[in-house]
Amino acid sequence: MDANSLVSAPTSLDEVEQLVKRLYQPGTPKLINQIDEQIKLLQHSPEGWQLADGLLASQDPSVRFIAALTFQVKLNNEGSKLAAATAQAILARIVSWTVRLDRVGEGHLVQKKLCAALGTYFLQSSVQWPRPLLHIAASLAHGDFVSEDQLSASHDAINQYLPALGDSQIILLLWLSGQLATDGAKVDSTNPACERIYEQMQILVQDVSILIENALHRPASQISSDVKKECLVCFLNWVNYAQPMWPTKPEALEHLRRLVPGLSMLLLDPRLEHEAMDIFRDVLETYTTFFQPQHMTTLAEIIFNNVRPRMLQSLHEQEPEVISVAQFVIAYGIANIQQIVEQPENEIMSKAPLALIMAILEAPGYPGDDDEASLHSIEFWNTYIEYVNDITYSSADIETPLHWVSSARSTCMSLTHLLWQKMRTPDAETANEWTEAESEGFKEFRMDASDLMLSIYVFLGVEMLQSLVTIMLSALEHGQWQELEAALFAVNTLADNVLADQTAENTLTPVFSSSLYRIVGDFSQTMPTQARRTAVDTLGSYGAYIERHAEFLPDTLRFLFASLENPGLYLSAAKSIAELCSTCRASLTSELDGFLAQYNNFAQGETSEPYTNEKVIGAIAAIVQAVQPESAKARPLSALLDIIEGTLGNARDQSNPELLELWGASAIECLAAVGKNMQSEEDGPIDLSNDNTAPVDKKSFWQTTDGQAIQQRILSICQSALQLIPQNGEVVEGVCKVLKSGFVETEPGPFVFPPGYIIAFLEQCNPSTPNVESVLAMTCTLVQQYSRNNHPRIDDEVAKIYQKVVSMVQLLGEPSRDPGVAQSCIDVFNRMIGRYTNILMDTAGTGDMVAPILDFSLKAVDGADLMPKRAACGFWARLIKPEDKPADEVVRTRLAQVVAAYGPMLAQALMSQISGRGQRSELEQLCEPLKALLSTQPQSKQWIESALANKAALPAISEHVADSERQRFVAQLSAARGDTRRTRETVKHFYAACRNTITSYSTSA
Template identity: 30%
Template sequence: MASNTYDQLPTSLEEVVSLVLQLYRPGAQVSVVKTQETLHRLQRSPEGWRLANSLSNHENQEVRFFAALTFIVKLNTDAKSLGEEDVQALLTTLINWLIRCLEISEGQLVLRKLCSTLVVFFFQFSSSWQNCIKHLIYCVSVGSALPYESSQDAPDVQSMIQQLPDRKAVAIFWFASTLVEEVGKTDSNSMKQHKFHQLMLPNVDDIVPLISKYITDHNPTPDQANVRQEAMKCYQSWVSYSHRAFIDDGLILEPLRTFTNATIMCLADENLYEITMELLADVLSTYCKFFSEDDFQTLFALFNSQWAQERYQRLVQGDYDFDSIQFGLFTLAFGDATLQDLATRTEPQYQQFLTALGGLLGAEGYPVHEDKIFVPALEFWNAFVENMIDSIWSEDETSLLENTFAQMHVTQAIQKCWRKIQFPPSEIFNSWDSVDRTGFKDVRRDFSDLLQQFYLITKIPILDVFITLANKAVENRNWEELEASLFCLACFPDTIGDTEPRDEYLDKIFTAQIFSLFSTAPDEIPLRTMQSFLLLVDGYADYFEQNTAYLPNVLNIVFGTLASPALSYKASRTIQKLCSDCRKLLVPELDSFLKQYQSLNSNSSIDKHAKEAIMEGIASLVQAIPLDKLKLKPLDELLNFIEADIEECFRIIAFQATSEDTSGSAHMNSVTLTADSPALQLGLGALKSIIGIGRGLQTPHDTPIYLDEDEERSPFWTTGEGSRIQTRIASMVNRVYDVLGAHGDIVDAACHVWRQGFRELEPGAFVVAPAMIIQFLLKANFNTPRLGCVIGTACSFVTSHKSNNESGEIFATLVHWISQILQQQDQPSNDPEVAQNGIDFLTRLLSKQLSSLMSHQPPSSLEFLFFFTLKALAGTDPLPKSAAADFWSTFIGLPTQEDSAMQTAIDNVLQHLGPMLAEALIYNMGGQAARSELDKLSDPLKKLVTRQVRSKSWLEAALSGNSFPSDKVTTREKTVFLQKIMNLRGSRGTNHVVREFWLACRGTNFAYAS
């Protein structure tokens, strides 16, 4: 072909055929793209109709396929150009082609595409081909494309299909399936506009007899297997569509329900089993109202039949082939559809079926890895229990009796699950791939959800089930069963209410026997069993506050597990919880805890997370010491441990610096450390340990607060002996930060050290002088990693700071620092997190120390801060925008100031920036904001309308200005919006009006102006 073939359209049919063949048998990839472009241009050209018709008779199947595709392209692009005569002529052409294909036994590739073409024709000209299925059956029956009007005089469909050959019936099924599937995909607006549901009604009557012919046939011939499969697939498509019709218009396509019983019987046909099973399961799961009561009784009988029992037995005995799993899912779908009856009725058929559903939880093999039915079966039982919860509180005695039966079934199901969630031996579990290992752990979590839900029904007696199993496992030293039992018992702490007689049950599991076992045989006990024991102790740590006899034993066991890397983190968290809950009891043992930690720190490698948790636990004991001066010695010891880690960190860095630079001028700050560097991990661990101490020293939430106390607070922590601890903590944090502050995790951890003191209402080791906080914050600049976290710390400081004579100077310093950072950032979008936190800082300052902001110098810097918030308000980043909305809502809503100069300054800001604020708000409400942002943006608008007399003119100018983003609303609609806003004067209705206007500006609220 000539080199310019792709620049101009082919001039002969032979050239087109050559291009089509090249497309479907490509050589170089570049030519495929060019060929596609050329052929697509050809399809869209005025000659496309004629080309498609010409190619439809070609001897090559791929060319004929392209012909059908060309008809589809033309119908989708140029259908409106056809007159009524052209439409009927096109329909005749397509149907004649279909008949010709059937006569020559055309392959599926072309025949299916041609059926799709006829469906596209229906969508374009549905009013001209309403009874499309009957007309198509009529034409195919007589072997000629008769005019559509002639179908009115055609025999009834039942008569026509009697002599219809199977191969022609298959084509009808393909067309009918594609038709209803495409209608089902139609969006709601198009569905209503074209009344597709109403158009489908007569077609249901026409397709049902043909489907019924093959589904209800009790003596099919072997060569009818294919046509019967297509009939069932077609039926599935129409039933699926019927759900959409029911939801949209409440239409019940009754003809489709006439042979549901026969459909169920098709399960016995091996050729139809898979399709029928899928259809029935889908209907049961999504549209069970489609089935009648008789259908449900037929299904109950089916599940009791020998056929079903054999399949059930194969499944529970470990047959997980596709058809077996499909049967299991079908069984569960029937359970979902009859859930309410299963939970409340006691007839034998319901009880038997519940037993069978419980039996699916006991199928052979490990869940996920082998047993593929366990997960969906567990989902059913979760749904079953949720349904019980919804109905359990009925006062009807009969319902309560029936629910007792349901509880019995759930209890049996739980016992089966208990056995299934037991971990396999480590060598087996570790041989699984990561997906199966994760899936197995997910199963255990899902089972814990079931237990917590069932607890709401049975209350605390459910614990007895697992206490009995655990004690039996202890006697037999069956570690897998013990682990599963302890895991189940550990599911309930957050669920058990304060009024439950919990300790009476826990007394039966926390016994000398179990503590002796875990004390004397630690090497024999598998890690997973020990993990579940730690989980149990952690969950019920407060039990030992009232039951102190075994507390020393528990602590010894838990400390003993810290040396194991696999257990150290969980053990450390358990120690922390025990210390926190039993702090007053354990204060006398504080020295022992410190010695225990020193021994562990010297003899084993405890990671930073474990150190943090243990430090927090020991610090909670320090917090419980009644006299502040007695807290100093143990705090010094804790800080000594941390200081040793810091020194080791610096030693490693100094050694590395010397190794990297032999000039003698090496500096620790010049050393490059990777994320897993031992030095970096030591430094980070040190800061996290300090954070742990800070958390442990915090006053417990249940400690009473005496708001009316007039006693002068002791200066112990501010200027007395305790100030030394504060200075020491600050020094350690600053030293680590100064060397390692280029790493984001270090910055984040250092900030969290200071935040530990912000929530405290009384002086303490972490309630440091503001000067220490300021000194740290001012070290950060625009290049500091995690800068947003640093500014967030400044925000928390502003909120927690108790104002005094020095507050003005402190806040003025911080405003200057924030201003420098934001000016370096320039645009809020350059770092949205920094912008959000910077604006949040300004907002908090408005109510805390307004003068520090309004007196900020120079004036150009103050002006920049206000303009920065306006840029954020008009920007696209959601977090800075939200913060800016809060800023302006707070600023506009400031109370009248006693200082007249201050009030004048506020008024001047609003008069100068009010028009720009209105413009930013209207820009968002004109369609630029996200819908979720509108309520937040409405707040400053409401304040502006109610507090500024010039707000109406500002908003009016913004609505008519060049920056208004939408062309979807008229001047009249803008006027209506403004009138409504002004009339509402900041009431709750403002939010609704804003949303309506935003929708109109987006072009999705056509009735706004009315």
């Protein structure tokens, strides 16, 4: 016994039994772990069979459970290799124990584990077990193991034994049946080696059908409900097996379908109705086509005659048990959606289920709190409106209107009203009593209902909007604030669709011309903050409408700026101000001085904080952008810079380090917001690969002394922030946002900086600089932008970038030291391929700088970190197979030398990953450089063969893969010639073989 071991190896059956018992007694984690390991050793030992058999005689059920488990472990590991006689002897022992233990009233845990062992024998044994259920039924009836040669071969032979069995024995057979279905689903039916099991299951389902039918019609007893419950579970297991396995086997499915009438009667059994509903719901949701039309009719009649009255009562009384009933009805509705939509006049099949699902939303309570059913009903309504929209739009060219459309419109109008009612927020007292989960549940319903309303609007259009506006105006008139808020929330949801619908324009006018913003802006009036907040959001949502109706701008902005000073509204108000000013910038240029004054007033208040400052300053900057001519932007922009410099000064005066960092970062974020909002509207995001748009070459105000002075102020603010808080990642990221602001511009501007400024910032950094990844990402964008043909070459600047990033790579040494920085460095080198390959290959120098890059990226390919690996794979793929062949002969020569020198090492790294060291999710990226090698390098086959032969460099997990399989892999790779689909499939199969998730590469490829 090891000195550190608390457990000695047992030397007898009694000692094994005592060891198992210790496993279930209190003990330290170390002791329990050692006992578990010792038991596993015994289970895998050659004596495991005898131990399992002997331990089943124990008086302790825990020991008997381990014994049954041991049989299962042994069968999983050795079942397929057993000699026929040994396999049959083992089956005889398991069956014999199963029957004997049943006779003495064995508990469920052990019996179910014995069923699991029998199921494993069925799948793994080297000897076919033709009809397991018949065999076990016969053995149970005779009281001990019955030899298979004594069994009848007739298809209904099991019938002669079932009447003699007790309920507990029938339950045992149902457990085994369900186990066989569950285990059978794990078999790969496309693998020829598993074809025997696949065919057996089609025969076995006949016995299953007879078994369940017999069980359903047994005389009543104390446990007859348990029998029927197990019938339901067994049925579901077989339906779940049948769905993927028997899509073209109607004769096999028929044995299960014939059970539906009998099982559906359990929906009427008060003791089993909820279990039955769950089972039928599961099948309706996951395998809708299993049920035939007559089955759907049967279910509809049960819903109409039996489920409906109880469900309506339960909804009214808010009983928790209504959930399973509602889910069953919802699942039926979804499965029968075509009939419900297209035959709305059918009382039983359409009207009744639709009315029941509608009743869920009519019931009292708040979703997420005392009304969980409404959350589930959304799925049905999404399916309903999706079907309506699909059919309506696909039939748009049909002259005769679809007969059911008017009914669907009426349903959707009613649904809109019900959703609005359910979206109403509770009073403050109720909301304060909610748990976090209940509050989140209500929010989730509002969001789901919002998405549903968008789909409804596609069908109903302006009629729906008009309905909501009418509700809103009525609620406003009567001071019904919860109703007003819910209507506004719904209207906000529809904003994008409404603004794209010209016919909706006039419908909005009553909202903005009403007293809404005068009333909600009167803070002396008692009103829930949520109602005011949603009114604020409306202004942000409908900025494009307000832009076309400038008469509403003064009142709305006055309200928004007043709301900035309200503790409950300032965040929403800042967001809406930003959206509204961005949209309506051209209409607001005359108000700039007023806005600046209002901001200065706001900045003195308690609601002035980083988020609101950033939003409002950005909003004012959007208006500055619309000012013409360019020189007129200088004064208001300077005023914004004064504010930001003041914020930075405020940070500098803070004695609290946290406040210093907070306000310092806020200053730079405000400057970034100015840069973003100063971007020309017509430019938008630029396609860096598009060479069609050339920058305009003309003298601009921003190139004059006054314009340059403003640009220098911007840079000075950045430098001051970096000096004030040198180790703050937010500041570094903020400076990057500022410097990148001008990348999208095609004309000079205050935020359009020469490349030298960006490079100067990069040169201040090192691998430990906080958020240096942002700096490197900005550098990537700069290189990519100046790789476009319509931009001048900046070789000197790119050379500086090259030298700096090479030094970073050398400082890092290993990609794993900082995977994020490693990825960013490799991305920079990747962007240089193309226009600046000459610099990447150091053609003007000795070439000594190239090796550190290549060595580093090679380590990344064969490393454990995902992001550097992906970046390195992309880098090598482009380096080996560039999109455009370099025109310079020196560059072409240097590239060829690099590929020749590093090709074998790259092949070794790729094979190491593909042989099991990498993750399955990384294979597609690893295929990219592999494809490049195969399609451009004649020596690639030899390199790959050598790499696979060098087993010392490959992961140990791949050792079992035979040389013949490796050769087949190389041959198939070569035949693929870099074809994406074939290469990926070949690599995935080989990887699976190396990781032991398939039996061999040859059988799967």
